[in-house]
Amino acid sequence: MDLYFSPLACSMATRIAFYEAGAPAGFIQVDTKKKKLRDGSDFHAINALGQVPVLRTDEGWLLTENTAILPYVADRFPAAGLAPSPGTRERAQLQQWLGFISTELHKGVFVPVLDPTAPPEAAEYARQKLDRRFDLLQTHLAAHEYLLDRFSVADAYLTTVLNWAKYCGVELAEWPAVDAYFQRIAARPHVARALSEEMALFREEQARQ
Ligand SMILES: N[C@@H](CCC(=O)N[C@@H](CS)C(=O)NCC(=O)O)C(=O)O
Structure with missing residues (x-):
């Protein structure tokens, strides 16, 4: 692939x-x-x-x-x-988290906040939505190590999105369980490898531009 x-x-x-x-x-x-x-x-x-x-x-x-x-x-x-079996409650919960990350965080909040071409009003509108969504994550992650019972592709996606917080002035420390989750998942060897490889490629791309 x-x-x-x-x-x-x-x-x-x-x-x-x-x-x-x-x-x-x-x-x-x-x-x-x-x-x-x-x-x-x-x-x-x-x-x-x-x-x-x-x-x-x-x-x-x-x-x-x-x-x-x-x-x-x-x-x-x-x-x-990395995903529960199709047809199970856990699989439905995986889809729920993927949908939440994709629509409520990725596209609903982070894209307008990070996009330099977004009108300031659009960025501000999206930024106002962030707190309630992070509060939801805070509640869940205060009681769970992962989004599901074990590491899944939803954690891969959420970690990828949380990694953008530092580029748009979102202080993860305001949500301690979210912050701890991000640090914990980012320290997994395969996740740390992906983050460091992509950071190097990101810097190279910035230099080219
Ligand atoms: N609906 C797509 C959206 C993917 C998306 O937003 N990709 C961004 C990068 S995170 C992108 O390619 N942006 C460039 C653009 O929209 O022109 C998905 O969820 O996979």
């Missing part, structure tokens, strides 16, 4: 899933501003929206959307236990 990714973007969740699963994977870097791959080819030919992540499966078909890609990768490597 190949992952079209941009350093430190939401696509990092899938890199974490690959590393946690010990899965063989290729990584194709995308400049999401220019919509180009490193070889200069047009990323719109891969995803009409010009967004990462895109997964090219072993059969060659393309899959977009974190909420689809992450369970797909987990299901392809079941021994890693």
